[in-house]
Amino acid sequence: MNSITRPASTLMIISGLSGSGKSVALKTFEDQDYYCSDNLPIRLLPAFVRSVLGEAEAAPRRLAVGIDVRGQSDLTQLGDWRQQALDAGVQAQLLFFEASDESLLKRYADTRRRHPLSQMGLSLPEAIARERELTAPLREAADAVIDTTHLNVHQLRRRLVTEYTLGHSSRLSLLFESFAYKRGVPAEADFVFDARVLPNPHWNPDLRPLSGREGGVRDFLEAEPEVQTYVAQLVDFLDTWLPKLGSDTRSYVTVSFGCTGGKHRSVFLAERMARHAREQGWEDVATYHRELE
Known part of the structure; x- marks a missing residue:
């Protein structure tokens, strides 16, 4: 990632528990003109950032990637890749999304979606608990932990817009x-x-x-x-x-x-x-x- 030399570039890494609002977050960043990719394997993060940012003047300045437990071999590697981005001048932030077990259970019941870890033969409560364990290193390394237990979709979108896509410069x-x-x-x-x-x-x-x-x-x-x-x-x-x-x-x-x-x-x-x-x-x-x- 040493070829990245554009200090104005921003990378938002979206991770957390399934059902906690990660997809809403990624769509919100996309609506704010971020170049987005979902469910990116951690090992591909350096190549993705290097490829998208590149050296061209017209290359996107702002990226957002979604990373979860699907297809990942070692989530602890994310910290190393994120540090490489920071060392290369990319402003990389990790946002971790979570919600209470009761809230997640209700959301899955309402949408009738399958949890990503259900294929392991786990019940939904077991899958949620296992995902908390697997993503614990990401939560620990996160710049911000966003609890969506009491947030609806509209409230979450507005919070992301005002806290993470605005207000990062000295200007109004x-x-x-x-x-x-x-x-x-x-x-x-x-x-x-x-x-x-x-x-x-x-x-x-x-x-x-x-x-x-x-x-x-x-x-x-x-x-x-x-x-x-x-x-x-x-x-x-x-x-x-x-x-x-x-x-x-x-x-x-x-x-x-x-x-x-x-x-x-x-x-x-x-x-x-x-x-x-x-x-x-x-x-x-x-x-x-x-x-x-």
Whole structure:
């Protein structure tokens, strides 16, 4: 791994107990433009990082890999490979996910999935206990242990976005969030903008199944004069006031957009303003779509 010389590169290693939220975590990082790979054998980690990062200027700067007990010969090797990444200038973090036995049992009962260790002839409680033993070295070496016992999928996604994809630079980080008013305004929002005054793509049968991330909805909204005026006023407001928050003690700001269903107009605005923020030079920018997660 000595050929990796890009100090700005980030590697998030996702591990932990099956059913504790590892797949949700990996999908969340993927949504934040991380290059992701799931169930990577530990022995292939150095080659994977070296191959993906490479030397090309266009190579991904941020990677996330999922590692669990499936197909692994010795989980204790992960510490050595992680240290090699750190020595090469890659900012490597290991996140370990866990939950209580009761919570894991309920999740498996709800989803009717098989535990990865069930093929060993173990009952589900036995498989969970055995996995705790096998992954103990990873838990010990983890930079953070995340207990998801009392977190739903939406809470876990938002925690990962705000704690691990934002707030790692000295500059203010921005989170642009969409939501549906019928499910309530996000309590953590710093700014809230109501998109229900805009034309609603929901009433177009061709656009109804789509989200504000997709081209058809974007084209529809961008063609509306009211939307153009709304966006222009948003740009003027946020460009004026967001930089002034940089001197505050806060590490990130959440800008939330709401509409009726949280699927079209609010999503479009969150994505549109996130893109504008990146174009303006903001380094840490993320989006979170509560009703789409």
